[in-house]
Amino acid sequence: MSEQFPYMNPYSVDENAPNGRLFYGRQAILQQISQLIFLDEGDDAGQPIILVGPPRIGKTALLRHIQDGDLGPTVFPITINLAQLATDSLSAFYWDVAKTAVPQLAPLNLDYTPPDQAAFIGDPQTAFQEQFLQPVNDALADKHRNAKLLFLFDNLQALPQTSDEETAVPLSPGAIHNILNQDDMAACLFTWQGDEASLLQTHPDCQSAHIIEIGPLSKEAAIALIRQPVNYIIVRDVALYIYQLTGGRPYALQKICHALYERQYRLQLNQITAADVNAVLTTNPALPSLTTNAEPPIFAIAPESGGRRTVRHVRRVPPWQRNAFLAAGIIAFIVLAVILLFPIFTGKSASQQLASALEDPTVTPTPLPTTTPEPVTPEIIEIEVPVTAEIVVTAVTVIAPTETPPATSTPTPTATPTSAPTALPDVLPTLITREQDQMPMVLIPAGTFIMGSAEDDFRAAPDEMPQHEVTLDEFYMDKYEVNIEQYASFLNRLGRYDKACERVDCAWPRELAGYTSYLVEQDLGDGTVQYFPLAGFSNYPINHVSWYGANMYCESVGGRLPTEAEWEYAARGDDGRVFPWGDENPDPTRAVFNSDSFDNVKPVDALPDGASPFGVLGMAGSMWEWTADWYSDTYYEESPRRNPTGPENGLNKVVRGGAWPNNNLADRIRATNRNAFSPDLISALVGFRCVLDP
Known part of the structure; x- marks a missing residue:
């Protein structure tokens, strides 16, 4: 993967720091x-x-x-x-x-x-x-x-x-x-x-x-200084180790964090460990003089990950076990053939013969590694229907029965609907369900709003200005962030994640990303892999997904990524509110932000009190969300008034909403806050949701 982050080291090592150093805890x-x-x-x-x-x-x-x-x-x-x-x-x-x-x-x-x-x-x-x-x-x-x-x-x-x-x-x-x-x-x-x-x-x-x-920074302020300015992972125990090494002295903290940022950028690390801290202390002669004696933490990042960060471990099945699978498949094929051919000679149906043989009318379906002329287990036939401006439904599922069909004939499904599309009603439904992944989608009505922040807003960054009027057509937006189960199904349809989304990794599973991913990859033993959520985390937001992986998912379900303007309008409506729920400061009942641990991330539907004025959840905190737009810090000066789609090109894609570890109080999860990452970024901080044009 190319560079993960724009090279902009946030930590200052200049003794005079003419532009000021990062400021925490005062x-x-x-x-x-x-x-x-x-x-x-x-x-x-x-x-x-x-x-x-x-x-x-x-x-x-x-x-x-x-x-x-x-x-x-x-x-x-x-x-x-x-x-x-x-x-x-x-x-x-x-x-x-x-x-x-x-x-x-x-x-x-x-x-x-x-x-x-x-x-x-x-x-x-x-x-x-x-x-x-x-x-x-x-x-x-x-x-x-x-x-x-x-x-x-x-x-x-x-x-x-x-x-x-x-x-x-x-x-x-x-x-x-x-x-x-x-x-x-x-x-x-x-x-x-x-x-x-x-x-x-x-x-x-x-x-x-x-x-x-004026003394050293407190422990919490020092940990915030270490973890919050960057988008790679530094778990709390490693941050605590750095704090103990420096005694909380700001200059020493800045020097070590500056060296760690350089190391992360050079080696393209996804996560900083205690070993990385010791490495920069060893290779930079000036750093040990700034530190005190502290023992590195003895801990595992998570029991499941074993500290793995960049090495992919996939279980390989021994050859003898593969041969056993093949032998079992051949035997199963012979048995099935006998069952299917037996009615020709006996006059009994296959289901009657199978029930007699097993003395149990219930058959438990099991996956077979070989193809058969006619499987006994239910067959799911997907009929693809092209998406048009007048049809929201994009797929129909028909389950073929296993029993002998009745005498009446059943029409054979075709790939094209036989009836003409039904025209949309004058009033669009406020809530629909996307059939491909069962995602609820909320109607965001057409409207005009003031985008960006006022010049006298002390929390606002320059790229949030000037405020400007924007008019948008109606669209549907995912009520929740795309979850692990939905994205695992997408990868199973795709067959792989590596270099599969426009020659870029779509996402990283837990075997590669470590404990901050709940997406699991498993080798089935026959040369194929399967993706599924870690037990108990199917409804948690997908992360470690690139922009290309997010974009391809949305296209695969008939939608697209939202524009930056659509995202902000869906988050704050037309009344100029600061956060999706209003102007009140955030708390744990409304958003996951400024968090000490990835374990504090919640399911996508967990915080209804943080809903936007249109009823969309999770638009503040949890995960940064990819948008369709390229980023420019001066785009607001030239943005068109109606349906803006961002600059024609750029280096980074806009992300919105803030993330679980990366916020200082509430400023990073304001509805107007802007950020941008390289589109091939794979990070524990970034997820997405889709929109659909009605």
């Missing part, structure tokens, strides 16, 4: 900062906030996320790197602060006069307040109610040590805060590399400051 700290900067009474009000912690623990990452708006729309942050400012004079320092802040405020289009450098020479503190702070605050108040300026001073250790000498420049954190916080014009947040004791020893005026210690 929500409580952000909430604490938000509360402190809006304190308006008491002894704690109006005090600077200082984040303390060792190098590479995530202090600067917190500042970047505050800069990106994580404290809400009323906080206007300005980031100042103290290591880049002049600290030898007050005039140079406060002018550098103002000069650094002005371009950061430019996107706000504030109406104020920029400060004049000459005014900072005589009285820099007053000039800073009168020529910068006051005009900016007045301009903000005109546009935003309850606005708050927040200065984010990184690298406090770059300031000179606070001194009582008269010749010393008064650039302590307390002195800076007093200038900026006068009349509550701005709040200050500093970062200090070290512990609280070293901070107070260097800057004693920080005794009354709000000091927040």
Whole structure:
């Protein structure tokens, strides 16, 4: 198989991380900062906030996320790197602060006069307040109610040590805060590399400051950082091993996860194990210095899989057993021939003779490896009827009787219906059943809706914009995701999975994919294989299926994959809801998401509370779902208004809906969230459903 994922390593190994590193587990700290900067009474009000912690623990990452708006729309942050400012004079320092802040405020289009450098020479503190702070605050108040300026001073250790000498420049954190916080014009947040004791020893005026210690990530936050940004499998025990190796330190976690992503991409691994972790530690000399001593986990991924990931094990029948099967088949053929020919000489029917021989009128059918002129077991005759725009039924099943037929003649089925197609009624039925696989299908009526996310939606990604109006014709959509039993039947009709769907693997069975697949392959001993669900999991969603395998299945049952627009409309309707069930946040009664284990995946009909406005289930969480469209991050800018079908070509196919392990809270399972994978991807995270044009 070609590359499984677009090569875009989500983990940063750059010490400065100019674009920011992945951010997990600091929500409580952000909430604490938000509360402190809006304190308006008491002894704690109006005090600077200082984040303390060792190098590479995530202090600067917190500042970047505050800069990106994580404290809400009323906080206007300005980031100042103290290591880049002049600290030898007050005039140079406060002018550098103002000069650094002005371009950061430019996107706000504030109406104020920029400060004049000459005014900072005589009285820099007053000039800073009168020529910068006051005009900016007045301009903000005109546009935003309850606005708050927040200065984010990184690298406090770059300031000179606070001194009582008269010749010393008064650039302590307390002195800076007093200038900026006068009349509550701005709040200050500093970062200090070290512990609280070293901070107070260097800057004693920080005794009354709000000091927040930044430590390693919690176990759950670290495991989320390890598992959620990627689409290959890292079971919880392996993630816990990485957490123990790094002690939860974000930089060390990023370095190891970056190396694991490189290894997965190079070797095309479907799953990362403890052996892979040890391999990257061995081959990368810099990594062991970031780790602590931890024993690798001793566990089996699942009793059935035995840790297999890329080696296919199929039971082979010994030659003597094959010969035994052949001998049994010959004997069975001779017995059957005698039974069938006996009525010619005795006048007795075959059924009477068989009952006399076995002394039991009930015959248990058994599969025979050889063909016979006329089998005794019921024969199923499938009559194929071509699908037209006016006929939904695509197959008729007739069971030939085993007993002697009655005297009246029975019409012989033909491959073409003898009656003219019945015209569709004026009103389409709201629910039909697809005969080929007994899938219930829900009518999605024609309609117009607003597709995508609003520009002020902080959860939305750029590729969800701009919002645009889309009109769709009616169609039927599978009420549930295609399940294991349905897809196993498809493979049995196809005869194989490997390179069988447009020269790409249709899907991977459990023998190849491991414990995250409930599709089982069994050698029947005669050179053929059979596919069936693992016992108890027939109604679970199919996964480890490529786009080609999903597309061919839908075509085989007379349907197709949904377009991206059809999928979003079926998921959210025309009222602009965030999730299929509405705007309320998801919970385990509505969706399987942000899960610790594949064992938490549920049957396709398990969560009715998560249904869409049209009654379609499973459109949030569980499995990403393939759509028909190629992906483009700018397609919404040029999408046609009526029945859009996506770009004409591309590298990746759009998937929608989110998946069981791959979500941070609720953002990944919103109805507007977009993602894309290579169409030959085989993953435990991806399934599908079909649609049908009436």
